[in-house]
Each structure stands twice: as C-alpha cells, then as structure tokens.
Amino acid sequence: MTVETQTQGQPSTTAPVAPAIELIGVSKSFGPVQANKDIDMTVAKGAIHGIVGENGAGKSTLMSILYGFYKADAGEIKINGVTTEITDSHVAIASGIGMVHQHFMLVKPFTVLENVIMGAEDGPLLRPSLAKARKVLENLAHEYELDVDPDAIVGDLSVGFQQRVEILKALYREADILILDEPTGVLTPAEADHLFRILENLKSQGKTIVLITHKLREIMAVTDTVSVMRRGKMTATVKTSETSASELADLMVGRHVTLEVEKNPPNVGETILEVKNLCKTDGQGVKKLKDVSLQLKAGEILGVAGVAGNGQSDLLEIISGISAATSGEVSMRGESIDLTDKASAAMRRERGIGHVPEDRHALGLVLPFQTWENSVFGYHNNTEFSGKYGLANQKAMMEDTKKKIEKYDIRPTNPHLLASNYSGGNQQKIVIAREIENNPDVLLVGQPTRGVDIGAIEFIHKQIVELRDQGKAVLLVSVELEEILALSDRIIVMFDGVIQGERMPKDTNEQELGMLMAGIDPEASS
C-alpha cells in the first residue's frame, strides 16, 4: 500500500522511484455509458507520457478523474506512490498535478500576472501576491524558456503565449505533474515546436508530463512512453522508441488503417468559382479578410492552410451565404453572387455550392434531430421532399436517408436515431453524405476530419477525392497541415486575413507552410 511499489520501464537506479501517477483498476460510467473500464496505467517520474486514442475513447474522462472533475466509480489512484483520493481539483493541485486545458481557462482582460495568481492569492490584498508572482515568474522564465511579459493583457497575446500562461499557472502552483490536453490544436508548427522544447526543458528539470493528443506525429516526436486507449479501455502501453505511427494508428482503431491518401493526378478544368478582393470587417471593427482573391477550378482540391482564426472561417461563411461580405466580389461561372445580408445559404445551394461546415455540432447538424431530419437539412425544400400544402414528404426523406446511410456506411443504421447519439465520425458522414449526394459543383469543406476517428478519416478523404475526380471543385479549409498536404492539388496559406502565399504540394513541405502560417514569407526573408 505504501511507497515501495515496483515500477517497470524505469531506468534502474539504486532505490526504485515510485511512479508519478499510478492508476489501478479505474472505472467510470455515465449512466449506461462506460467511459473508462478498469484502467491500469503507470506514468514514470520525469517522463513524457503520451496518451492517444480516438474521440470518445475515454482520454478526457480519465484526465478529468485525475484532476478531480469527476470521481471514479472504482479503482485506486496513487500519486508519487501515495494513494490519493482526488475529490476535487484542489486536491489535485495540492498533490502537484497541473492541467493545461484544450480551451484555455484565462480571463482575457486581466494581465498575465493577475491570471497566474487567480485562485492562488496569498491574502485579501493583491499587491503582495502580485509581487511574489512576479519574482516566481522571472525564475520560471529563466529556467524553462517560458518568457512572457507579466504585465501584458492576456487577450492581446497570441494563442501560443496564452498557452504559456496556462503552463505558468500550473507551475506557479508548484505542479510536478503537468497534463496537457490537445495542446497543439491551435498552434502554428513553429509554436508547437517551441512548446515541445519547453516540455523537454520541464522534463530535464524532473517534471512529469502527460500529453494527450490525437496527432501521432507529435507522440512519436516527444514522448518516452505512449498509452493507447480504445473504447474506454487501455489497450496498450509501449515505449515510443519501439513503435511507429502506423502501429499506433492500428492499435487506436483496432484494425489496419492507411494514413496515406491515394489519388491520381488532377484533371483540372476551367475556373468555376472566382473570389475577387473580398473584405470582411466584423462588428467590432476587426478586419477578418483583407482583399482576398482566389480562383477555384473544376477538378481540383484547393487547400486553405492556416492557424484557426486567420480568416478561413469568414471566407467559408461568406461564400456559403451564412454571413455578408463588407466588399468584394464572388462569381460562379462568371455570374456574380449576392454577398449582401439579403443572401442566404439556400440561394447558394440552388447555385450548386455545397458546404460541409467547420463546426458540425453548431452548424452542420441539429443535434436533437433524427438522422432523416438531418440528412435533408438545408435541402428540405427540394421538390422531391415537398408535399402539397407545405407538408414535408417524409416518406421521400426517409427513403433518401436510408440510401445515404447505406452508401456512406453510417452507423448505427437507424434513421430515427438522434444526431447527438452518433460518434463524431458518423456525424460527419451524415453531413458529408448530405452535401455530396446533392451533387454540388463546388463543395466548401471546413475541417472535414476534426474530432473524427481514424477509420472514418480514411473514408471521408476518399469521398472528397472522388468528388474531385468527377470534375467538381473543392475548397478545403483545414488546420491540419498533414491533411492539407495529403489532399490538396494546390495550397494557399492564410494569415491575418491575407493570402500569405500559394504553393504546389509537391514543391513545399510542412516547414515552409508553417512559416507562411506564421506570417513569414520564406522566399522574401532568405
């Protein structure tokens, strides 16, 4: 029961060191859903330990248990060899656990310093706490390459720096074990590299790091050990040096998957969609798009790379008729398209523009709707679905849905299931099936595989390539560079509302695109 637990995978020193985290038989269920089943896991002290798994595999639940957000139904947690009952996050913090959430928990109008001490003030007066924090922050900056201006307003910082503030918050609370949940989702490749350097530094100072991610490349690059979760169970724990990305992918999915996209060279036709000098200023006066021009040709996939929030979403929303442009022109086959707020997405669909939105939960699906309702969403006024007197032809809708379910292998196959009851991959298949089956000339695709399991990614990529092979034009927005490189026939990179550069996939690489994404033109600077 006490400190003398023997650990495996630990370089043998004279006295065995207790692992930083040890989970024994941890289980957790939410109603009938078992999110974690009998999880055993050991995280060695001073190691970077990766946890991979598809969406819904139970990674986040497990970490939430560790951080005291949820209480496990069964099992034991040992921190540094001591059995600890983590009833809430205070206990977790007191045990030396720090967490960097995927969505930052920062007060944006506060300064860095104010954010760091928040919840860890020493007394009723702020001044002594702030002074102390300033000193601690200085030391931390030296030690770990974590420089942040303590007096900067957090809202003014880039996401990379905001993330550092999150790490500083954890370190200020004297965390020895740092859990990072999908930390690179919002970072440029350069920022991600910097993050990994920080993690290496922390590791060399004896900190333990748990890295949750779905990016296998990152796992291979920085971790020492990696645990794979599937359907709530811990299926394998291996040394990173003894495995490969494709082996991990197979372990995550439970069958063999191919990570590469197979496609023939494109058969590019004439320009179908042309965007000229598009500008968008939002309600706060922020310029989201500045003079964006592009041409989309039949039979090609044009990839739009960029860190989230650099204007790609606005581009998609304007072309798809969801929001109005401030100025500029968009034309389809030479005929211009209404960009004022009188336009609607329905008009775009009539013109043959389909749209797989970036956020399928908020836009692409009505979660409390049944599949047959979702699978005609946006096309419900099509003649084949219209009955007399404004009635809906539900029979036709149902037939159509059944066909899509079969063709796109949507599971479960029940057309009456609510969208919220599907996995991310199957939800996305519902959206993709709807938009592709309506036979658009132009398909706008935003983050087609975000939160989608690997098995479904393979399928979705194939559908997109097939559409392009039929001579349709695809505008693909993705923050995943790998996806952009694998699918695109041509790549443009957006930064701060501007097209920063255009490349052909065979002439470029992640490093170059990464620099463009950060607003640096490698050709100009070299």
Place this chain on the structure above:
Amino acid sequence: MNKGLPKWADVVLIPLLSLLLAFLVSGLVVMFIGKDPIQAVQVMVSGALGKFGIGYTLYYTTNFIFTGLAVAIAFHARMFNIGGEGQAGIGGVGVAAVLLSVAWPHWTIAIVAASLGAMAFGAAWAAIPAYLQAKRGSHIVITTIMFNWIGSALIVYLLVGPMQAPGMVPETVGFSAGAAIPTLHDIFPAFDKHAPANVSLFLALIAAFAVWVLVWKTRLGYEIRAFGHSEKAAVYAGISPLKIIMVVMLISGGLAGMMAVNTVQGEAERLILDTVQGAGFVGIAVALMGRSHPVGVVLAAFLFGILYQGGGELSFEMGIPREMIVVIQALVIMFVGSLENMVRIPVERLFVRFDKGAA
C-alpha cells in the same frame, strides 16, 4: 436528452409522479391550515368534474388550450411568448369589432368571422414585439410583457371611450342574437344549463390538431424546430431567422387571440374588462407541463381547468381562502415544471439499474 428512458416514462410517468408529489405537498399545506386534505380532494374532484362543475372546468380548459398552444408553438422556436395575456385581450377587441360590425344571421358564420378577427388582432399584437426581436434584438420576454400592459390600457380606453355602450359601465353593447354560439348544454343536455362551456372547445381541439400537423408534418414546422434547436444551424441551412420569428409569433399571437372566441363571444357576449384573467400566464405552465406537445397541452389544460374550477369550489365549500388555491396551483407548476429533475433523475437511475439487471 432522455438517456435510456423509454418514451412512455418520459411523457407519462414523470409528469404523473411530479403531480402526485405536488398534491402530497398541497395536502400538507391544507393540513397545516387545519382543514382535512381528504375532504379537500373530494370537494375538488366533485366540484370540478360533477354535473355542475364540468361545464366550468371545460370552459377554463378551452382558454388554457389556446394560450397553452400559443406558448408551446413559440417554445418550438425557442421563444418565450409571455404576451398571451395581452394578445388574448386584444383578440377580444377583434371579436367585438367583427361581431358588432354587422348583424350576423347565424352563429356558424359569426364564429368563423369572430375567429378570424380574434386571430388577426392577437397576431397583430404579437407582431410588434416579434419584429423588434427579429430586427433589433429587443428581447421578446421584455417587449411582450410591456405589450400586456399596453394592451390592457388600450382596452380600458376603448371601453370608456370609442367602443363604450351608452351608460356608465365600461363595456360594449351586447352582440346580436345571431352571434350567440351554442353552449355545450345546447348540444348535450347532460351539461348544466348555466355552465359557460361552448362549442369553442371544439375549435381549441381543432387548433391543437392543426398545431401538431404544423410542427411535425410541414416544412415550415421543420424549419421552426431547427431554428429552435440551433439558430446558427438554421442560418447554415438557409432558413431565415426573421421569417421564422415573425411567422411563429404571428401564429402564437393568433392562437392566444382565439381564446376570446370562448370568453367574449361565447360567455360575455359583449366586450368587457378583464376577459383574460391570467389565462395567458397559465398558458406558460400548461405548455411547460404539456412538453409543448399539443396532446400534452390539451391534457395539462384540462388539469388546470380542474384546478381552477375545483379551487373555486374549495373556497366556497370549505372556506379555504382563494390565496391558498393559488398556492396549490403554484405547487403544481413548481413540481411539474421547475423541479422536474427531482423526479427525473431518480427515475432515470432506476431504469438504468433495471436495464443492467435485465442485460
């Protein structure tokens, strides 16, 4: 949503359990003021469902079906129409305006015309808040409440001014005999002669059916529900929020206005002050309890009809003060509406345990 809970439990069991709890607590309250709760139940049931009382119960039920449907349809678009009170009141003005305009030859024509007037005026009263919401983002809860007050002031002005009958009483002249609609007693002699329930009960049931068709069978209803679940998704699908807000509020106001056919044409037979008497607000509770489903609304409206009529009997027969009856009604609303999870969560757990045992 209802994780693993069968539909019948969700729709029937949970409201019934909540209702039972509400009555238990009400019983305690009645005991607390020194009255016999068992006797109270007897008085209430016989008072509301007896030969004399049922005609009143159904009269109230008719009102509550209309206002309940009004709130329910707005709920489907995730809008909170608190203006049923004003819309029903102004609907009464519409009924009066139509029925006073010509001498109606027969009630069947009169009721159709009066219904159209009630709907048009009720809808018009909802249109301004709806437009302000859709175009300016002024919150509909605030504006509809304001319009309740404006409406009630407007009716007072009309009844002491332009529409007032000769004399001192704030009312219009009586409608012509041809406008008088049959009471339930006229159709089924089993009903008490004095009971006010009339044929507009059937209008209410038709309206409930129409709302069901609209919400679940038409493309407009599909758009309304999509908008109600997610405005962003609706815009993505090309559904105009302006259109949905306007259309839904016009329908909602029209339904609330229809209540006046029951009260003004059916009962008062002239326009008087205070024809609505809180039915607009009861509609909120009815829609909540009825889960915004027309069948639920009809059942809940009947329950509240019983509470209204039976409550009146309680104060008459047992000397339980009127305020106490409001307390009991409030308990019902509280248990069925806001404390629903108190019942739902244990029931859900029970079902999960049951499922596991079976598996």
